[in-house]
Amino acid sequence: MQLDWFPLWLSLRVAALSTVIAFFGGLALAYVLANRQFRWKEVIDAAVTLPLVLPPTVLGYYLLVVLGRQSPLGKMFEGIFGSPLVFTWKAAVVAALFHAGPLLIKSSRAALESVDRSYERAARNLGATEWRVFWRVSLPLAWRSILAAVVLAFARALGDFGITIMIAGNIPGRTQTVAVAIYDAVESGNGMLARTLVLVISAVALLVLSIANRLGAKRFGSTYTPV
Amino acid sequence: MIRARIRKNFAAGPESSAFSLDIQLELGAGITVLFGPSGAGKTLILDCIAGFVQPDEGRILLDDAILFDGAAHVNIPPRERRCGYVFQNYALFPHMSLRGNVDFAAKSIPRLERHRSVTEMLERFHIAEVAGRRPHEVSGGQKQRCSIARAMIGGPKLLLLDEPARGLDAPLRVELYTVLRQIRAEFGIPILVVTHDLEECFALGEEMLVLRDGRLIQSGPPRKVIEQPAGIEVARLFGIYNLLHVEIRVLDPGRNISRLRYGEFEITGPYFPGRFKGDRVWLCIHPGHLKVSPADGKLGPNQVRVNLLRAVEKPQAVRLEFSGDLAAEVPRSQFERHKHNRDWVIEFPVEGLRVL
Numbered sequence: 001m002q003l004d005w006f007p008l009w010l011s012l013r014v015a016a017l018s019t020v021i022a023f024f025g026g027l028a029l030a031y032v033l034a035n036r037q038f039r040w041k042e043v044i045d046a047a048v049t050l051p052l053v054l055p056p057t058v059l060g061y062y063l064l065v066v067l068g069r070q071s072p073l074g075k076m077f078e079g080i081f082g083s084p085l086v087f088t089w090k091a092a093v094v095a096a097l098f099h100a101g102p103l104l105i106k107s108s109r110a111a112l113e114s115v116d117r118s119y120e121r122a123a124r125n126l127g128a129t130e131w132r133v134f135w136r137v138s139l140p141l142a143w144r145s146i147l148a149a150v151v152l153a154f155a156r157a158l159g160d161f162g163i164t165i166m167i168a169g170n171i172p173g174r175t176q177t178v179a180v181a182i183y184d185a186v187e188s189g190n191g192m193l194a195r196t197l198v199l200v201i202s203a204v205a206l207l208v209l210s211i212a213n214r215l216g217a218k219r220f221g222s223t224y225t226p227v
Numbered sequence: 228m229i230r231a232r233i234r235k236n237f238a239a240g241p242e243s244s245a246f247s248l249d250i251q252l253e254l255g256a257g258i259t260v261l262f263g264p265s266g267a268g269k270t271l272i273l274d275c276i277a278g279f280v281q282p283d284e285g286r287i288l289l290d291d292a293i294l295f296d297g298a299a300h301v302n303i304p305p306r307e308r309r310c311g312y313v314f315q316n317y318a319l320f321p322h323m324s325l326r327g328n329v330d331f332a333a334k335s336i337p338r339l340e341r342h343r344s345v346t347e348m349l350e351r352f353h354i355a356e357v358a359g360r361r362p363h364e365v366s367g368g369q370k371q372r373c374s375i376a377r378a379m380i381g382g383p384k385l386l387l388l389d390e391p392a393r394g395l396d397a398p399l400r401v402e403l404y405t406v407l408r409q410i411r412a413e414f415g416i417p418i419l420v421v422t423h424d425l426e427e428c429f430a431l432g433e434e435m436l437v438l439r440d441g442r443l444i445q446s447g448p449p450r451k452v453i454e455q456p457a458g459i460e461v462a463r464l465f466g467i468y469n470l471l472h473v474e475i476r477v478l479d480p481g482r483n484i485s486r487l488r489y490g491e492f493e494i495t496g497p498y499f500p501g502r503f504k505g506d507r508v509w510l511c512i513h514p515g516h517l518k519v520s521p522a523d524g525k526l527g528p529n530q531v532r533v534n535l536l537r538a539v540e541k542p543q544a545v546r547l548e549f550s551g552d553l554a555a556e557v558p559r560s561q562f563e564r565h566k567h568n569r570d571w572v573i574e575f576p577v578e579g580l581r582v583l
Contacts, residue, residue, distance in 0.1 A: 122319075
């Protein structure tokens, strides 16, 4: 029997795209959370964390309401791109985003906050603008932890089931990601396909985790602070 | 030239008590040491000047630029203040080479000249040979010099150093002092060095400020300040003096002396202008100025009887610690002859006693 590899490619594409989006958006938000003091800061942080603790179906339901074809956002999307968002592969990206984003924002914030403030102070003292401080000092020093977070976010985005099935559905060849395909295969008694996909996705996850662990190890001796 | 008037209050927190800083200082070219115990607010002063901490009120002027003015709501960001700052842990960027660190600070120098300027600076501070290495690959002294070179390359109008000799061994300290004197000679800017080491004040400072609990309590040339502490607080901070709490029994302005009651003894001291009979006052005397000898029954003028508690070997002498919180330093040869003796007599020379 010929195996259908489409779900795996779709999952990888969706996970990669959502990780890229989460990276740029998440890093900016993480920087603000790590460096600025303002009201509602911890409320925003909590809101960002919410997707990690809510049941995926609940999130999926919210998203259906907010992004559905009858909602203002859904109509706007349809107006701009000419096709609806829900029940397309783009909706799967949105679903994955809700797994990758929180993880990235939380980890990047922690990584940026763990950079010894004296380096940033020194950089400002030496005439660097905030932009330069971030790109030349904060980011390089937090880089490995952030990269580890990116890899983890990718792995997490790869495996979403609940949100995807709610807003992207289970359309073979169009929106059927690996997690959904496995469920579908088991339901329809296609044990061979289920086993293969389970093994492949486990191997990918293991590989990604070992990369993340290696990145997490620190580089400049045991600590960043030279005393 | 920097002129600063800084006030900053911190309310008591769960783990810290309330603290207030209220100082005024004016420094010209040359090395000034800021001396004080930990928690006196030394680093806070540097941070206010460099712009990391915003004072509650006051005014900071560097040459003719206003860095901060509480009343006029002027608060220049740290990057525009041109205050070189050598941090306590050097804060060299660990992911850049020494050259990269200095180069990072050379952004304002035109591209064509930058490479040459950086090389010159690296050579001036003798780190050119290790310029390609990362901070964790070089010695403490090289890190220190790199951090000074990095602070100097932008052409600061003031150099701040936070406990620069901390963690350096004796030869490196000497080297650091040489480097600082070199900067003083070549750049002619005010240099403010924070320290809690008295010897460093002597070695470095042309001017010394004594800070305690957020207040400047004495200033002047280090030798003068250390020889004549302005009060019991300052003398206690120095931690080198014998402190005598005495009661004035007789004042004799004619012979410029006084008779004082010290515990059960009566001694002759200097005259106290503006004091009355019966006042309790503090005197201090340096351990090296005390005359000590083994007790032989009779007490001469200005002598008191004490017990030897402990003898501590010092590089050049022996420090004898006696009952009554008194300590004296004597040459080792003098002590060796009487080292099993317990009963001693201490004499206070009138000229060694200083009024606090």
